[in-house]
Amino acid sequence: MKTGTIVGAGLAGSLWAVYLAKAGYKVTVFERRPDIRKAEISAGKSINLALSERGWTALREVGLDRMVEDLAIPMYGRIMHDEKAKLTFQPYGEEGQAIFSVSRGGINARMMDAAEQSGDVTIHYNHQCVDVDFENTKVTLLNKETNETIEHQSDVVFACDGAFSAVRYNGFQKVDRFNFSQNYIADGYREILLPANEDGSYKLDKNALHIWPRGEFMLIALANEDGSFTCTLFMPFENHEYSFDKLNSRDDVDQFFREVFPDFHAMMPDVADQWETHPLSSLALMRCYPWTHENFALLGDAAHATVPFYGQGMNASMEDCYVMGQLMKKHNENWTEVFKEYQEVRKPNGDALQDLSVHNYKVMRDLVADPHFLLKKKFEHRIHDLYPEKYLSLYSMVSFSNIPYAEAMQKGKEQDDFIEKIMRENDIEARFENDTIDELIHSIFQAEAV
Amino acid sequence: MKTGTIVGAGLAGSLWAVYLAKAGYKVTVFERRPDIRKAEISAGKSINLALSERGWTALREVGLDRMVEDLAIPMYGRIMHDEKAKLTFQPYGEEGQAIFSVSRGGINARMMDAAEQSGDVTIHYNHQCVDVDFENTKVTLLNKETNETIEHQSDVVFACDGAFSAVRYNGFQKVDRFNFSQNYIADGYREILLPANEDGSYKLDKNALHIWPRGEFMLIALANEDGSFTCTLFMPFENHEYSFDKLNSRDDVDQFFREVFPDFHAMMPDVADQWETHPLSSLALMRCYPWTHENFALLGDAAHATVPFYGQGMNASMEDCYVMGQLMKKHNENWTEVFKEYQEVRKPNGDALQDLSVHNYKVMRDLVADPHFLLKKKFEHRIHDLYPEKYLSLYSMVSFSNIPYAEAMQKGKEQDDFIEKIMRENDIEARFENDTIDELIHSIFQAEAV
Ligand SMILES: Cc1cc2nc3c(=O)[nH]c(=O)nc-3n(C[C@H](O)[C@H](O)[C@H](O)COP(=O)(O)OP(=O)(O)OC[C@H]3O[C@@H](n4cnc5c(N)ncnc54)[C@H](O)[C@@H]3O)c2cc1C
Numbered sequence: 001m002k003t004g005t006i007v008g009a010g011l012a013g014s015l016w017a018v019y020l021a022k023a024g025y026k027v028t029v030f031e032r033r034p035d036i037r038k039a040e041i042s043a044g045k046s047i048n049l050a051l052s053e054r055g056w057t058a059l060r061e062v063g064l065d066r067m068v069e070d071l072a073i074p075m076y077g078r079i080m081h082d083e084k085a086k087l088t089f090q091p092y093g094e095e096g097q098a099i100f101s102v103s104r105g106g107i108n109a110r111m112m113d114a115a116e117q118s119g120d121v122t123i124h125y126n127h128q129c130v131d132v133d134f135e136n137t138k139v140t141l142l143n144k145e146t147n148e149t150i151e152h153q154s155d156v157v158f159a160c161d162g163a164f165s166a167v168r169y170n171g172f173q174k175v176d177r178f179n180f181s182q183n184y185i186a187d188g189y190r191e192i193l194l195p196a197n198e199d200g201s202y203k204l205d206k207n208a209l210h211i212w213p214r215g216e217f218m219l220i221a222l223a224n225e226d227g228s229f230t231c232t233l234f235m236p237f238e239n240h241e242y243s244f245d246k247l248n249s250r251d252d253v254d255q256f257f258r259e260v261f262p263d264f265h266a267m268m269p270d271v272a273d274q275w276e277t278h279p280l281s282s283l284a285l286m287r288c289y290p291w292t293h294e295n296f297a298l299l300g301d302a303a304h305a306t307v308p309f310y311g312q313g314m315n316a317s318m319e320d321c322y323v324m325g326q327l328m329k330k331h332n333e334n335w336t337e338v339f340k341e342y343q344e345v346r347k348p349n350g351d352a353l354q355d356l357s358v359h360n361y362k363v364m365r366d367l368v369a370d371p372h373f374l375l376k377k378k379f380e381h382r383i384h385d386l387y388p389e390k391y392l393s394l395y396s397m398v399s400f401s402n403i404p405y406a407e408a409m410q411k412g413k414e415q416d417d418f419i420e421k422i423m424r425e426n427d428i429e430a431r432f433e434n435d436t437i438d439e440l441i442h443s444i445f446q447a448e449a450v
Numbered sequence: 451m452k453t454g455t456i457v458g459a460g461l462a463g464s465l466w467a468v469y470l471a472k473a474g475y476k477v478t479v480f481e482r483r484p485d486i487r488k489a490e491i492s493a494g495k496s497i498n499l500a501l502s503e504r505g506w507t508a509l510r511e512v513g514l515d516r517m518v519e520d521l522a523i524p525m526y527g528r529i530m531h532d533e534k535a536k537l538t539f540q541p542y543g544e545e546g547q548a549i550f551s552v553s554r555g556g557i558n559a560r561m562m563d564a565a566e567q568s569g570d571v572t573i574h575y576n577h578q579c580v581d582v583d584f585e586n587t588k589v590t591l592l593n594k595e596t597n598e599t600i601e602h603q604s605d606v607v608f609a610c611d612g613a614f615s616a617v618r619y620n621g622f623q624k625v626d627r628f629n630f631s632q633n634y635i636a637d638g639y640r641e642i643l644l645p646a647n648e649d650g651s652y653k654l655d656k657n658a659l660h661i662w663p664r665g666e667f668m669l670i671a672l673a674n675e676d677g678s679f680t681c682t683l684f685m686p687f688e689n690h691e692y693s694f695d696k697l698n699s700r701d702d703v704d705q706f707f708r709e710v711f712p713d714f715h716a717m718m719p720d721v722a723d724q725w726e727t728h729p730l731s732s733l734a735l736m737r738c739y740p741w742t743h744e745n746f747a748l749l750g751d752a753a754h755a756t757v758p759f760y761g762q763g764m765n766a767s768m769e770d771c772y773v774m775g776q777l778m779k780k781h782n783e784n785w786t787e788v789f790k791e792y793q794e795v796r797k798p799n800g801d802a803l804q805d806l807s808v809h810n811y812k813v814m815r816d817l818v819a820d821p822h823f824l825l826k827k828k829f830e831h832r833i834h835d836l837y838p839e840k841y842l843s844l845y846s847m848v849s850f851s852n853i854p855y856a857e858a859m860q861k862g863k864e865q866d867d868f869i870e871k872i873m874r875e876n877d878i879e880a881r882f883e884n885d886t887i888d889e890l891i892h893s894i895f896q897a898e899a900v
């Protein structure tokens with residue numbers, strides 16, 4: 001029987017197990033943590049995440065979309081909260097288009113269930129990969145309950161062990177000519193749980209992603225199923241007017257929220273008491289190449305961990321599974337061929353994902369409060385309404401399509417130059433006001449067509 | 451008694467042991483390899499290296515310069531060998547200034563001797579560092595002879611374990627917010643030993659560094675004490691008209707040397723037979739920060755491994771020792787203070803060292819064969835002769851001074867712009883020919899002074 005090993009049962013690993021099982025492999029998964037379905041533990045990192053088209057596409061391919069649907073809370077746009085508690089809504093896409101807030105633990109558990117049901121899949125928990133043997137396609141695991149070390153051999157190994165991948169550190173990184181970087185950004189994050197109202201209802205509109213953009217830092221909130229919101233403060237660690245190192249006491253924190261996020265403070269006056277519930281965490285970009293070596297491949301964050309500002313890390317990881325699945329069929333499971341094409345095709349997209357993610361921090365914390373940016377978005381949406389085939393905004397290409405990230409980024413740049421030029425040459429605001437915006441758009445796009 | 455641990459007894463570790471012993475520390479050194487003074491093994495990497503002012507300064511500080519002097523063969527300039535075997539000499543600096551070819555094993559052995567003589571230093575060979583414990587200032591060592599693992603504790607630990615530092619991989623790299631990259635360049639290298647003549651004499655002028663610049667690749671040669679030369683071919687691994695992947699058979703190699711390095715082939719007609727004597731090796735830049743954590747510090751290649759094209763890796767590593775030594779005195783061995791200033795001061799210089807090294811590959815393989823570049827060098831030397839206080843070429847700042855690398859690089863850029871401008875506005879070649887070059891230089895520098 002064909003055998004495959006997966007290291008890590010996180011978002012990529014649990015999904016890839018389904019793909020591999022469906023292809024008839026005997027799959028062995030090793031996961032460092034206990035089973036999150038049984039233990040009262042966090043699934044790590046953020047508590048909820050934004051799932052968008054690429055994720056859905058990868059889930060759909062193996063029939064998992066329906067298993068996940070009831071976990072997913074649609075978010076149709078952003079709601080910005082300014083310093084005076086004034087709200088502004090900005091749709092993400094067309095009417096009805098949304099990205100979805102899902103619980104990390106929830107989706108991970110469903111994918112584990114699906115993996116176990118879909119074929120010959122065994123997940124070993126509390127098994128930490130500590131070494132790899134490329135030559136013999138083996139991984140070494142430390143059983144954290146018994147403290148014993150075992151070896152496991154298979155035809156092919158997939159490292160889905162996340163940003164701090166042990167397979168990458170202990171294996172790939174020692175391979176000659178393996179390029180690698182780990183780059184921490186100057187900002188960290190801390191989560192805060194905004195509880196539901198006493199009657200279980202939401203304190204904010206649940207169908208939007210909430211942002212308190214403050215220029216150099218921001219607070220965001222995504223709804224959970226139980227009426228609460230998981231809120232995340234992203235901010236520099238140090239050396240700024242507002243940075244984590246300035247918030248040392250209960251009073252510092254209280255005053256900071258009262259002053260900077262007044263509507264949030266009003267909803268959660270005890271925010272300072274909850275401050276230490278979650279740790280202050282750092283954010284890094286991991287870049288490397290090659291992504292495959294002998295019979296080993298890196299998938300997901302192990303290959304291209306990024307900062308979370310485009311809400312695409314999980315989506316990209318799932319897309320890795322989708323692409324690997326397509327290539328597995330295309331090359332008839334000749335893994336040498338599959339891996340070659342996988343890394344050549346995916347690497348530029350991993351790099352673009354990271355560039356897009358870094359850039360979007362500026363968008364979220366700063367530009368969404370900028371009138372010019374909002375007008376541009378409105379203009380873009382109108383263009384898309386009139387010429388849906390011809391114009392898709394960068395955000396839509398990333399979140400509502402499966403256009404490869406690198407292509408989306410390139411097209412996005414060209415479009416941005418084009419839009420900026422039109423905006424310099426025309427008074428778009430006036431055009432909207434006096435209802436001549438469509439005229440302008442038609443004149444441009446009909447001229448373009450010629 | 452004050453105690454210090456050094457991991458790695460290479461070029462930085464053996465020198466730093468001397469510094470630390472002189473400061474009254476009980477020093478324990480752990481070295482992975484056997485004692486190179488006893489075993490018939492290579493000291494690793496290149497067989498000889500260019501030692502220049504920064505290295506001498508660091509050696510002098512602890513009285514080691516005299517121990518090394520008799521190993522050192524002065525090289526007063528470069529001799530370029532073109533495709534027609536025509537030779538061009540270009541001095542490195544002023545009359546009498548030289549960089550020095552030294553044997554890696556030789557200088558390493560002398561520094562080990564000195565370390566053992568200079569105080570309470572014990573070097574444990576065949577001891578490989580496999581783990582670190584920051585909290586308790588401990589390192590874990592695998593005794594490669596007995597296969598036993600031991601722990602060693604001390605006041606302070608210095609990681610001098612080179613480009614692939616185990617302390618960095620197993621310790622620093624796991625520290626939150628540690629930035630790191632390992633970047634392999636597209637080129638590799640292979641060494642070739644050009645033997646002495648039968649009577650023991652040199653086949654080439656020993657007092658120069660020989661270069662066969664060929665645009666995208668190059669061969670270089672540095673003299674050894676025994677009449678031989680260590681030659682190194684630097685060339686892309688693949689995807690070029692000339693790259694290592696094209697040289698697969700004895701015939702390929704023979705034809706390549708015959709065609710591209712005819713004078714070399716004439717001296718060593720059996721080059722193809724010697725081809726496999728040394729391995730094909732890769733070249734990487736390692737960049738990281740911070741360089742210190744708790745009571746641990748990275749020194750030498752562990753902190754800033756670079757490509758060898760400026761002949762400065764060892765010199766920079768020795769300069770680390772010198773700077774650390776100065777700071778140790780300045781801060782009265784308060785290691786927190788010492789480490790803070792060490793990394794703040796040295797990091798920009800490590801980065802500059804790497805930028806300079808990368809750039810100098812182009813200089814060596816390509817520009818030294820370019821008439822404009824050679825004329826510029828000649829012009830620079832003349833300026834320096836006339837205004838020695840005011841003008842030092844970049845090469846001289848790097849190789850014949852202790853001006854920090856970052857400062858040298860910055861000044862070098864400004865000077866280059868300045869010289870290029872003068873060369874655009876004046877016919878320098880004609881000025882040399884009709885003996886009016888000094889006039890020009892005086893007119894510029896006197897105008898400058900105003
Ligand atoms: C604050 C934050 C917010 C985010 N928000 C979003 C979002 O809104 N949308 C989105 O698409 N993405 C988001 N992401 C990114 C997303 O979390 C990751 O891209 C995604 O988790 C990657 O999946 P993965 O399976 O590659 O890694 P992980 O989900 O990290 O899974 C790795 C698994 O491997 C296990 N493991 C690790 N080491 C070993 C070992 N040695 N042996 C065995 N098992 C091991 C881990 O326990 C874990 O289960 C966010 C990330 C962060 C940090």
Ligand SMILES: Cc1cc2nc3c(=O)[nH]c(=O)nc-3n(C[C@H](O)[C@H](O)[C@H](O)COP(=O)(O)OP(=O)(O)OC[C@H]3O[C@@H](n4cnc5c(N)ncnc54)[C@H](O)[C@@H]3O)c2cc1C
Nearest residue numbers: 458460461462482500579611612616750751761763764765
């Ligand atoms: C081809 C080439 C040519 C070069 N030419 C020049 C030149 O002309 N001039 C110049 O200045 N520089 C040159 N360099 C650079 C120079 O070799 C390095 O900068 C220098 O060796 C760095 O010294 P180091 O002590 O930091 O590292 P190394 O000299 O590499 O010493 C590291 C030591 O640590 C030991 N070690 C490694 N891992 C462990 C472990 N886990 N436990 C215990 N011990 C360990 C190693 O065995 C070794 O002895 C060249 C480099 C190369 C590759």
